[in-house]
Amino acid sequence: MRSLIIAATALAFVASAAPAVAAPCKDAKGKFTKCPPKPTKCRLNGKFASCKTPGAKPM
Template sequence: MLFSFLAAASIAALPVVATAAPCKDAKGKFTKCPEKKVAPKRCKDAKGKFAKCGSPGAKPT
Protein backbone atom coordinates (compact mmCIF):
# COMPACT_ATOMS: atom_id res chain seq x y z
CA MET A 1 0.00 0.00 0.00
CA LEU A 2 2.88 2.33 0.75
CA PHE A 3 4.41 1.59 -2.65
CA SER A 4 1.20 2.54 -4.48
CA PHE A 5 0.99 5.79 -2.51
CA LEU A 6 4.58 6.71 -3.40
CA ALA A 7 4.00 5.85 -7.06
CA ALA A 8 0.88 8.04 -7.19
CA ALA A 9 2.71 10.90 -5.47
CA SER A 10 5.62 10.73 -7.91
CA ILE A 11 3.26 10.74 -10.92
CA ALA A 12 1.39 13.73 -9.47
CA ALA A 13 4.68 15.64 -8.99
CA LEU A 14 5.90 14.93 -12.53
CA PRO A 15 4.27 18.00 -14.19
CA VAL A 16 5.85 20.26 -11.57
CA VAL A 17 9.31 18.94 -12.39
CA ALA A 18 8.71 19.19 -16.15
CA THR A 19 7.76 22.88 -15.95
CA ALA A 20 10.86 23.92 -14.00
CA ALA A 21 13.18 26.48 -15.56
CA PRO A 22 15.59 24.67 -17.89
CA CYS A 23 18.36 27.27 -17.46
CA LYS A 24 21.11 26.93 -14.88
CA ASP A 25 23.93 29.23 -13.84
CA ALA A 26 27.60 28.25 -13.42
CA LYS A 27 26.96 26.88 -9.91
CA GLY A 28 24.13 24.63 -11.14
CA LYS A 29 21.28 26.64 -9.64
CA PHE A 30 18.14 27.22 -11.68
CA THR A 31 17.86 30.76 -13.01
CA LYS A 32 15.58 32.74 -15.29
CA CYS A 33 16.37 32.01 -18.91
CA PRO A 34 17.71 34.90 -21.00
CA GLU A 35 15.46 36.44 -23.60
CA LYS A 36 15.73 34.88 -27.03
CA LYS A 37 17.29 37.08 -29.68
CA VAL A 38 15.06 38.13 -32.54
CA ALA A 39 16.41 37.24 -35.96
CA PRO A 40 17.38 40.30 -37.98
CA LYS A 41 14.95 41.33 -40.68
CA ARG A 42 15.93 40.32 -44.17
CA CYS A 43 14.95 42.13 -47.31
CA LYS A 44 15.15 41.16 -50.96
CA ASP A 45 15.34 43.34 -54.03
CA ALA A 46 13.27 43.00 -57.20
CA LYS A 47 15.59 40.27 -58.55
CA GLY A 48 15.18 38.16 -55.41
CA LYS A 49 18.67 38.78 -54.03
CA PHE A 50 19.24 39.84 -50.44
CA ALA A 51 19.61 43.58 -50.02
CA LYS A 52 19.75 46.13 -47.20
CA CYS A 53 16.27 46.90 -45.95
CA GLY A 54 16.78 50.66 -46.37
CA SER A 55 17.68 50.45 -50.06
CA PRO A 56 15.11 51.45 -52.70
CA GLY A 57 12.98 48.59 -53.99
CA ALA A 58 13.83 46.24 -51.12
CA LYS A 59 10.93 44.35 -49.55
CA PRO A 60 10.93 42.36 -46.28
CA THR A 61 10.78 38.59 -46.64
Protein backbone atom coordinates (compact mmCIF):
# COMPACT_ATOMS: atom_id res chain seq x y z
CA MET A 1 0.00 0.00 0.00
CA ARG A 2 2.82 2.39 0.87
CA SER A 3 4.60 1.80 -2.44
CA LEU A 4 1.36 2.49 -4.32
CA ILE A 5 0.98 5.85 -2.58
CA ILE A 6 4.61 6.76 -3.28
CA ALA A 7 4.23 5.82 -6.95
CA ALA A 8 1.04 7.86 -7.30
CA THR A 9 2.68 10.88 -5.67
CA ALA A 10 5.73 10.62 -7.94
CA LEU A 11 3.49 10.37 -11.00
CA ALA A 12 1.60 13.49 -9.90
CA PHE A 13 4.83 15.45 -9.59
CA VAL A 14 6.04 14.35 -13.02
CA ALA A 15 2.71 15.14 -14.66
CA SER A 16 2.54 18.61 -13.10
CA ALA A 17 6.12 19.49 -14.17
CA ALA A 18 5.66 18.63 -17.85
CA PRO A 19 3.82 21.84 -18.90
CA ALA A 20 6.34 24.01 -17.04
CA VAL A 21 9.22 22.50 -19.02
CA ALA A 22 7.63 23.23 -22.41
CA ALA A 23 6.44 26.74 -21.54
CA PRO A 24 9.69 28.63 -22.31
CA CYS A 25 9.80 27.07 -25.78
CA LYS A 26 6.43 28.51 -26.88
CA ASP A 27 5.61 31.94 -28.22
CA ALA A 28 2.62 34.08 -27.23
CA LYS A 29 0.33 32.20 -29.63
CA GLY A 30 1.27 28.80 -28.21
CA LYS A 31 3.44 27.75 -31.15
CA PHE A 32 6.66 25.90 -30.39
CA THR A 33 9.83 27.88 -31.01
CA LYS A 34 13.53 27.25 -30.56
CA CYS A 35 14.43 27.15 -26.87
CA PRO A 36 17.01 29.62 -25.57
CA PRO A 37 20.39 28.09 -24.68
CA LYS A 38 20.86 27.09 -21.07
CA PRO A 39 23.49 29.02 -19.12
CA THR A 40 26.78 27.20 -18.66
CA LYS A 41 27.91 26.41 -15.14
CA CYS A 42 31.58 26.03 -14.34
CA ARG A 43 33.46 24.32 -11.52
CA LEU A 44 36.83 24.89 -9.93
CA ASN A 45 38.22 22.47 -7.34
CA GLY A 46 34.85 20.73 -7.00
CA LYS A 47 32.89 23.93 -6.30
CA PHE A 48 30.85 26.24 -8.50
CA ALA A 49 32.83 29.18 -9.83
CA SER A 50 32.49 31.92 -12.38
CA CYS A 51 33.38 30.75 -15.87
CA LYS A 52 35.69 33.78 -16.13
CA THR A 53 37.88 32.39 -13.33
CA PRO A 54 41.17 30.99 -14.62
CA GLY A 55 41.17 27.20 -14.44
CA ALA A 56 37.38 26.82 -14.21
CA LYS A 57 35.95 24.07 -16.39
CA PRO A 58 32.39 23.86 -17.77
CA MET A 59 30.25 21.05 -16.44
